[in-house]
Amino acid sequence: NTSSSFTGTPDYFLFTLYPKFNVYRTTGVVNNYAYLYSNKKSFSGFPVGLGWGGSLSGFRLFLDDDFHKGVNRDLGSTYRKGPLASEQNFEIDIVEVWGCGGQKAEETLALTRQKNDLHAEKARKVNRKIASQGWSEGPDKFIFDLMGKTGSSDPFVQEIKAKKQLEAEEKEAQQLKD
Numbered sequence: 001n002t003s004s005s006f007t008g009t010p011d012y013f014l015f016t017l018y019p020k021f022n023v024y025r026t027t028g029v030v031n032n033y034a035y036l037y038s039n040k041k042s043f044s045g046f047p048v049g050l051g052w053g054g055s056l057s058g059f060r061l062f063l064d065d066d067f068h069k070g071v072n073r074d075l076g077s078t079y080r081k082g083p084l085a086s087e088q089n090f091e092i093d094i095v096e097v098w099g100c101g102g103q104k105a106e107e108t109l110a111l112t113r114q115k116n117d118l119h120a121e122k123a124r125k126v127n128r129k130i131a132s133q134g135w136s137e138g139p140d141k142f143i144f145d146l147m148g149k150t151g152s153s154d155p156f157v158q159e160i161k162a163k164k165q166l167e168a169e170e171k172e173a174q175q176l177k178d
Helices: 102-124 128-132 139-146 154-177
Strands: 013-016 022-025 034-037 049-052 061-064 069-072 089-091
Touching: none
Parallel strands: none
Antiparallel strands: 013 022, 034 049, 049 061, 061 069, 069 089
């Protein structure tokens, strides 16, 4: 979740693959494991992006919110020291995300996918109650009013009203016959 504070556990670690494979585990000194803040509209002054270790004023590793640029420092109090990149400021070519959550994470993911599928299926179905309200009372009319497009479908509305009027007259004539 996005937050202006750090989260995570001592199980987190940073690593490099090139030019040499290295793993930088937590030190146990500070618990600033991971940081995510994505509110670009906020005027809070919090860094917007992903960060690991360090502090809000200087992360051990930080990726900006667009994943275009990153900053790294060789040392910090959360993770063991060592180089994560050849330069302090760098441009990002590729971001690769790995999930290593085990069986429970896999079950949670399957449940989430199932819920998303049900939600998508529900969204595909027509809400007959809303559809039966007609154009003049429904949410679509309201949205078009907000966009200043009111009246763009008045011939359609008039056609529906005429059909309803005809149905009402036919029903009334049928009742008079009976």
